Each structure stands twice: as structure tokens, then as C-alpha cells.
Amino acid sequence: MKCPLCKGTMGKSKTNLPYEIGEEYLVVVKGVPALVCKQCGEPFVEIAELRVVEKIVDSAKKDGITLGIVKYKEAA
Ligand SMILES: [Zn+2]
DSSP states (O other): OBOTTTOOBEEEEEEEEEEEETTTEEEEEEEEEEEEETTTOOEEOOHHHHHHHHHHHHHHHHTTOOEEEEEOOTTO
């Protein structure tokens, strides 16, 4: 696939996804599998990975984490 911004080549890589909800809540999910543009660095995360990220953010919320960094893991 080509980069939607610059049409550069995308390669498999990892990215960090910040999740911000309101003013009180910010969790960064680290090491999310993504396609990253080799030219401009734009990350593209697929729906399947986004669903996992949402679950990770949900369980972090349940653990009472409102500010922090959590690692991506498939089994979340
Ligand atoms: Zn690009």
C-alpha cells in the first residue's frame, strides 16, 4: 500500500498510539504494529490492531490508569 499523504512506500514497523479522552485521561500504547511511510513517517494502523488497542485502553481504564504508557500485546 502507498502512503495516503505523500504516496511513499509503506513498510511494516511499529508505532506509539496516544489515546486522549477529555482533559484527565491520556494513555500511550507502545509498540503497536503499523505500516509506516518510509518517506514521511506517517503511521497507518489497521482496524484489527486498533480493536486490540481499544481493549488495552479499556482495561487500563478499569485498572484506574488515567495517565501512562502501556505496551501493546495481542492477548489483551
Ligand atoms: Zn508518506
